[in-house]
Amino acid sequence: MTIRLYDTRAQQLRDFVPLDPENITMYVCGPTVQSGPHIGHVRAALSFDLLRRWLSRQYGRVTFVRNVTDIDDKVLDNATDVEPWWALAYRMEQEFTAAYAAIGILPPTYEPRATASVPQMQELIALLIERGHAYPAPDGSGDVYFDVRSWPEYGTLTNQSVDAMEAAVDADPRGKRTPQDFALWKGAKPEEPADAVWSSPWGPGRPGWHIECSAMSRRYLGDRFDIHGGGLDLRFPHHENELAQSSAAGLGFAQYWVHNGLVTVDGQKMSKSLGNFTLAADVLDRHEPMVVRYALAAAHYRSSLDLSDSSWSEAEAALGRIRTFVERAQRVPAVPSAQTAPTDAEYVPLVPEDFARAMDDDLGVPQALAVLHDRVRRGNQALDDGDDAAAARALLEVRAMLEVLGLDAATTPSGGGAAASALDGLVQEMIAQRARARADKDWAAADRIRDAIAAAGITLEDTPAGTHWSIDG
Template sequence: MTLRLYDTRAATLRDFVPLDPENITMYVCGPTVQSGPHIGHVRAALSFDLLRRWLALRYGRVTFVRNVTDIDDKTLANATPAEPWWALAYRIEQEFTAAYAAVGILPPTYEPRATASVPQMQEIIATLIERGHAYPASDGSGDVYFDVRSWPEYGSLTHQSIDAMEPAEDADPRAKRNPQDFALWKGAKADEPADAAWRSPWGTGRPGWHIECSAMAKRYLGAEFDIHGGGLDLRFPHHENELAQSSAAGDGFAQYWVHNGLVTVGGQKMSKSIGNFTLAADVLKAHDPQVVRYALAAAHYRSSLDLTESSWAEAEAALGRIRTFFERAERASERNEDRRARFEAPAGEWEYIPLLPEEFGRAMDDDLGVPQALAVLHDRVRSGNQAIDDGDDAAAERALYEVRAMVGVLGLDDGPGGAENEGAAASALDALVQTMITQRAQARADKDWAAADRIRDAIAAAGITLEDTPAGTHWSIDG
């Protein structure tokens, strides 16, 4: 099977051919830490977590870089005398990290902050000036701009001409040769903190947004790497400008451009600037983090995702069916210790991978088709439950190992946040249900069938299913 990914620059699906099959290199634009993460930020990070996990399975090693933009116009604007820009940036960075960890997003191989790579940014800017693709502002402001008309390929990522583009609004246009020229370096301003500026050959100042990612990608992955990822909203101007400045500086840069779809509210992009956002912390307080992961992963990564209350309910029900199957299948497995050895796989990071269904792999290889992969997973859950009902323990155990393999790949195996979040509530519910089960058993022993039926009906009315087995009565929440 061949992995195919949709490449934004080529505007088509392409076979994935890595530069080095023994080390896949991947750069994803991380957060601008101006304020706390909304659920759209988590969806974006999760999209590339899923891709990274699949690449790690197929190739073994993935060097995954996700940056932190800790110096930016908005970060400076949101700072206060009581919380300087660097303190604000660090606090918000921690909020992003906590949200990612809650839903089981793996930490990156490297997570550089922009402020740690300013010398590398200045090196690229100097190269661009030397090659005739950038120029210092003539007004003495200390600004440096990229000359978009000096680079014939400018616009190739988003397939548009320069004349059709809006002017770049990231710096004062007075000293620009072209309205679309964008800032590589911003001269220091009197109303900005003195510690938000660095010395440079063009004057004291700070980097523009776009040059930050070019410098960090090159520093941690080299001049050429496999995949550049980010949200659809970053295609222009951010990624277009990254591609232009890195290519003009002589770097091969990203071989594949992969973009995730956005979370929408009533069909409109979720955005802090619009004010229609839902904070990730609020969502994670209201829902099991594994339910959040499932809901965000259930739509194809390139599609828009309009989240409603039903999205969480559907994800909770689907995850509940998987968990209930695990409980039933593991009980069946305990009765068949001799058979289990037949299905054991070697221990390791991907313990159950040898039992991944082929159709699951085909779905994931087809531009990370998680919705189709989830359909395979639920098909195995249904067939596994049927095998248990039929008393076919060997088939049930095979299904158990296949489902374990699939949820492991998708990160739905009760990782960080899952079981912990249920905590005391789950223990209390179990105690109550077990008490009612004991009372029902006593009623049946006393041949008080009416009382036994009343207890069972009360349990069923609460959405709880009882399963009577030779080993005792087990309960589960109805999916």
């Protein structure tokens, strides 16, 4: 077992060698909760959900931390007199949680809010000042900055020199030694809410964005951990600054840097600042959650994903083919049902080797999906040939792969709820009417019923055990 991951800092694929094989540690930058999630946020969270699931299968325990940035300039800017910043942050956090849960993203082991770790942030800032890598602003504003020129390795994550970087825009440049120096602590301002202020050795204020993740990852995972993840757009300045301040403080920090590609619209990054975003709630209103999960997972996690109407229709068709096979296979008496654990060692539900190779190779989900559909085709052929043993094996492999990909809910009979039950009742009644017409040799009526069912996109399959229906994929 050798998993390879693309390490952004090394700019190459690296064999994954965990610090502790008994406990894989991951930190992923979570949302800044100034407004609800767009579909790009959900794609990012899904990328690391897939990685976490695969690491869990290969190693066992994974400690997964995803933070919530609930104090930030953007959160304060979007607050109102009616809804204070802390209420807005909590409401938006719930929207993110709901969107993640809808498509089966597992909850993190820990999900710390930035506001709960301010003492740890201050401790880290004090350490950086003591080590000569940070300084309070001389103007008495209460701001504290990281001195980028004090750390020769600054810029190694994104392969930039300090002089070529843009100036940091998150602080008053008058108090900085160098335009690229960034704020660790922001002194209180009269126009900002009084309850968005914490006391500190440098004066009342609040933490800068970058110090939050360094402090929270250290608090929950220790000075060193395996993987730091986030969107490609976070490499600079956020992750560059995290790496610099943590390393300058003497922390081992992340051993691997993993970044997911972005969702684009006409070649541009989907973002709230550009106004070209699609809210996750709107997508989930229009499409089944498992269709959304499939569509977002179908492209490699490091690639850009340009979503269109065809993305959803292709995902729906692909899931339809998988569901049809599972439904067909479960009707064969020799095939173990979803509720029955097979006793024959031949049917141990291990993922196929070619699926595992794809996942081991930098989380190759597109290649893994190809293996999944290959097994679906083999299973259907086995059913057509009456080879129940081969169909059973294919079904168990398909289920194992669906579980790894978090798509197992797509083939759970109870997953459709009341609407699915109502549809099944209507179709079964039409099937019964058709059967009565055929028994009465009223072939015209039987054909009319079958044509009406087909016009609704439903396929009938007549078998010795009865007539079964499925929705066309």
